[in-house]
Amino acid sequence: TAEEKQKRWTLNDFDIGKPLGRGKFGHVYLAREKKSNHIVALKVLFKSQLKQSQVEHQLRREVEIQSHLRHPNILRLYGYFYDQTRVYLILEYAARGELYKELQKCKYFSEKRAATYISSLARALIYCHGKHVIHRDIKPENLLIGAQGELKIADFGWSVHTFNRRRTMCGTLDYLPPEMVESVEHDASVDIWSLGVLCYEFLYGVPPFEAKEHSDTYRRIVKVDLKFPMKPIVSSSAKDLISQMLVKDTSQRLPLHKLLEHPWIVQNADPSG
Numbered sequence: 001t002a003e004e005k006q007k008r009w010t011l012n013d014f015d016i017g018k019p020l021g022r023g024k025f026g027h028v029y030l031a032r033e034k035k036s037n038h039i040v041a042l043k044v045l046f047k048s049q050l051k052q053s054q055v056e057h058q059l060r061r062e063v064e065i066q067s068h069l070r071h072p073n074i075l076r077l078y079g080y081f082y083d084q085t086r087v088y089l090i091l092e093y094a095a096r097g098e099l100y101k102e103l104q105k106c107k108y109f110s111e112k113r114a115a116t117y118i119s120s121l122a123r124a125l126i127y128c129h130g131k132h133v134i135h136r137d138i139k140p141e142n143l144l145i146g147a148q149g150e151l152k153i154a155d156f157g158w159s160v161h162t163f164n165r166r167r168t169m170c171g172t173l174d175y176l177p178p179e180m181v182e183s184v185e186h187d188a189s190v191d192i193w194s195l196g197v198l199c200y201e202f203l204y205g206v207p208p209f210e211a212k213e214h215s216d217t218y219r220r221i222v223k224v225d226l227k228f229p230m231k232p233i234v235s236s237s238a239k240d241l242i243s244q245m246l247v248k249d250t251s252q253r254l255p256l257h258k259l260l261e262h263p264w265i266v267q268n269a270d271p272s273g
């Protein structure tokens with residue numbers, strides 16, 4: 001609400017619960033806001049670590065970006081506060097946890113589940129691109145599952161406004177499109193490539209360009225060395241969609257709104273997302 005928006009939060013406003021995980025810059029705890037009993041995830045970041053990694057400006061930009069994003073498939077950042085030594089992010093709590101753990105457990109997803117996830121992510125990315133935000137780091141580790149089974153894009157550690165594109169290498173190579181691996185200018189179409197990689201991994205349980213060595217993954221990405229295994233059985237319609245997203249020429253990648261009209265999505269995605 002509006003009053004929650006500008007309220008000055010302090011640690012005393014929350015009961016702290018179990019640890020939810022440990023990020024690069026700090027720990028995340030389940031927490032309950034005392035007055036409303038609202039369950040949230042409280043991410044604690046150490047100022048000292050932010051300073052030594054020179055990411056304070058990035059955190060400020062991210063909080064700025066997040067405060068304008070409202071979408072059912074994007075994890076909310078409700079607010080933040082700080083004390084002498086720490087910065088606290090008040091984040092939405094995704095009750096069904098981390099997607100990559102679910103993917104490890106199931107090995108791979110059914111076509112209906114994969115299509116439902118991909119279409120909800122496409123709608124979230126269309127929303128972000130409409131606000132000139134490209135995410136650039138769509139991978140299973142950055143996705144959480146809400147109480148109704150809906151997917152939430154959860155980590156904006158690398159989202160940037162399209163006008164100030166940066167060429168930092170972020171995390172694993174598997175999800176990076178050729179133009180980022182070759183470190184040339186890139187735009188919102190990087191998210192289409194990553195969504196194609198994600199769709200492949202949802203259906204096969206491994207990313208399309210996986211290789212033992214980084215150098216081999218790099219070679220496979222820039223060559224777009226896309227192969228579909230015989231197992232598990234995947235419909236040709238799904239392969240057709242993936243082949244239209246994993247295209248080297250960024251202008252030839254299937255636009256996100258066209259993805260939502262693709263037969264595989266129309267026939268398999270649950271509209272409620």
Ligand SMILES: COc1ccc(C(=O)Nc2ccccc2)cc1NC(=O)CCSCc1cnc2[nH]ccc2c1
Pocket residue numbers: 020021023025028041043045055056058059062066075076077089091092093094095096097098144154155156157
């Ligand atoms: C909108 O989201 C975020 C916004 C900002 C940042 C962030 O740390 N930015 C940063 C930090 C330092 C330097 C620069 C930028 C992180 C997130 N998101 C997460 O960290 C997701 C997991 S924490 C939440 C959460 C929820 N629900 C769960 N259910 C199970 C586990 C779990 C875990």
